[in-house]
Amino acid sequence: SGSADENDVVVIGGGPGGYVAAIKAAQLGLKTTCIEKRGTLGGTCLNVGCIPSKALLHSSHMFHEATHSFASHGVKFSQVEIDLPAMMAQKDKAVSGLTKGIEGLLKKNKVNYVKGYGKFVSPSEVSVDTIEGGNTVVKGKNIIIATGSDVKSLPGITIDEKKIVSSTGALSLTEIPKKLVVIGAGYIGLEMGSVWGRLGSEVTVVEFASDIVPTMDSEVRKQFQRMLEKQKMKFKLKTKVVGVDTSGDGVKLTLEPAAGGEQSTLEADVVLVSAGRTPFTAGLGLEKLGIETDKVGRITVDKRFMTSVPGVFAIGDVIPGPMLAHKAEEDGVACVEFIAGKEGHVDYDLVPGVVYTHPEVASVGKTEEQVKTMGVEYRVGKFPFMANSRAKAIDDAEGLVKILAEKETDKILGVHIMAPNAGELIHEAVLALQYGASSEDIARTCHAHPTMSEAVKEAAMATYDKPIHM
Numbered sequence: 001s002g003s004a005d006e007n008d009v010v011v012i013g014g015g016p017g018g019y020v021a022a023i024k025a026a027q028l029g030l031k032t033t034c035i036e037k038r039g040t041l042g043g044t045c046l047n048v049g050c051i052p053s054k055a056l057l058h059s060s061h062m063f064h065e066a067t068h069s070f071a072s073h074g075v076k077f078s079q080v081e082i083d084l085p086a087m088m089a090q091k092d093k094a095v096s097g098l099t100k101g102i103e104g105l106l107k108k109n110k111v112n113y114v115k116g117y118g119k120f121v122s123p124s125e126v127s128v129d130t131i132e133g134g135n136t137v138v139k140g141k142n143i144i145i146a147t148g149s150d151v152k153s154l155p156g157i158t159i160d161e162k163k164i165v166s167s168t169g170a171l172s173l174t175e176i177p178k179k180l181v182v183i184g185a186g187y188i189g190l191e192m193g194s195v196w197g198r199l200g201s202e203v204t205v206v207e208f209a210s211d212i213v214p215t216m217d218s219e220v221r222k223q224f225q226r227m228l229e230k231q232k233m234k235f236k237l238k239t240k241v242v243g244v245d246t247s248g249d250g251v252k253l254t255l256e257p258a259a260g261g262e263q264s265t266l267e268a269d270v271v272l273v274s275a276g277r278t279p280f281t282a283g284l285g286l287e288k289l290g291i292e293t294d295k296v297g298r299i300t301v302d303k304r305f306m307t308s309v310p311g312v313f314a315i316g317d318v319i320p321g322p323m324l325a326h327k328a329e330e331d332g333v334a335c336v337e338f339i340a341g342k343e344g345h346v347d348y349d350l351v352p353g354v355v356y357t358h359p360e361v362a363s364v365g366k367t368e369e370q371v372k373t374m375g376v377e378y379r380v381g382k383f384p385f386m387a388n389s390r391a392k393a394i395d396d397a398e399g400l401v402k403i404l405a406e407k408e409t410d411k412i413l414g415v416h417i418m419a420p421n422a423g424e425l426i427h428e429a430v431l432a433l434q435y436g437a438s439s440e441d442i443a444r445t446c447h448a449h450p451t452m453s454e455a456v457k458e459a460a461m462a463t464y465d466k467p468i469h470m
């Protein structure tokens with residue numbers, strides 16, 4: 001210890017949690033090393049998650065618009081084609097440009113970047129099997145575990161990334177499947193199902209639970225599901241997959257009602273398993289150090305992100321909380337602020353969630369069901385995009401804004417938006433909740449016309465008074 005090569009902070013994992021923590025640490029004047037085994041930075045999010053999925057969602061949306069909407073806007077052409085390799089190349093270009101950008105940011109901030117697989121030797125030493133084939137030991141006064149998560153399979157189902165794919169395989173299919181079965185109706189399954197559905201696949205989503213995206217406000221969810229059904233996505237809810245046969249050309253699935261009962265079969269060319277993600281700590285040596293994990297393998301931490309071993313911290317998907325990139329980033333900043341002797345803060349109740357389908361669904365704070373169980377008296381303000389001039393002008397008016405506010409104080413408790421750009425619209429609501437605003441605060445804030453954001457203002461008006469345009 002005390003040697004010249006010792007770091008103040010060593011980060012294991014270069015995903016949104018890890019690389020953000022490393023940059024923040026360096027900005028705070030701490031000597032920092034970031035270890036990443038993948039060979040590229042950005043983690044799951046940038047390499048096989050948020051970014052490539054949004055690239056394909058955009059490309060497939062363009063195709064869908066061209067075939068379904070252009071003519072009604074008076075834009076006509078004789079033929080539209082899909083060039084799947086070109087679509088994939090555009091996605092890959094976006095990913096590689098961004099991963100290199102992060103490498104540049106680490107350099108700019110003087111973060112030492114080690115490419116290789118990190119394992120604990122002690123609470124202050126990490127042995128790295130480097131990608132080039134050597135081994136090096138990295139020492140640090142503080143070590144942050146940011147090893148993220150991995151895809152989860154289901155019992156009896158083997159992911160081969162060809163016929164049975166995870167989200168990673170679904171981001172690089174080389175052919176458009178005729179029939180795609182998605183197991184799991186979470187946001188990843190619905191986003192990837194939307195991509196391939198728009199490109200021509202017949203998509204069936206099989207879900208064990210009685211609802212899609214269980215965390216969503218149920219009124220919004222109902223409208224959302226109806227909208228996906230209008231886009232020809234089929235749902236088999238309260239259904240479990242009990243058998244998978246890949247011996248033929250495609251895949252034959254055996255289904256059974258969740259509660260038991262008569263079996264049925266379903267055929268697919270490709271099956272996407274999107275049944276959740278699991279914390280990734282393989283080979284790290286947590287047991288050796290005695291770092292505690294919970295029942296599902298997440299590393300348990302205190303308010304300062306410290307594990308059961310002093311000096312060792314953990315952030316992002318590998319700890320409890322929403323498994324989202326922006327949550328991992330917030331964890332990373334707060335954790336490093338604590339290490340630097342400052343205060344850090346992340347409010348997991350105010351982490352926005354977005355499903356990037358079309359329209360998008362975004363939310364922050366409590367659902368109506370949650371508000372009911374809280375037992376507070378509340379008011380609901382709603383405004384449909386059918387009554388929003390901008391949405392009508394562009395002929396993309398499906399969706400609504402729903403605001404829940406405490407009756408007595410008008411304090412906003414939750415906001416739910418379904419709209420083409422809901423993922424952008426939600427941030428005014430996130431800020432409002434962060435500042436403890438009332439719905440009247442939003443209603444009395446001047447919003448530019450004509451914008452989709454006016455629907456947020458009108459829903460706020462509807463919460464304690466009346467909207468103008470309804």
Ligand code: FAD
Nearest residue numbers: 013015016017037043044045049118148316317323324325
């Ligand atoms: P990760 O991003 O998983 O990064 C961990 C990194 O650590 C990895 O690169 C891994 O290689 C490395 N690593 C692990 N162990 C070691 C080791 N021992 N030594 C060295 N390196 C190691 N979230 C959103 O917010 N918005 C979205 O739109 C979104 N879309 C998604 C779409 C898909 C298809 C998927 C799969 C996920 C999506 N997510 C999205 C979730 C998001 O990707 C994760 O929440 C986020 O990446 C978590 O960040 P992290 O830094 O904790 O972990």
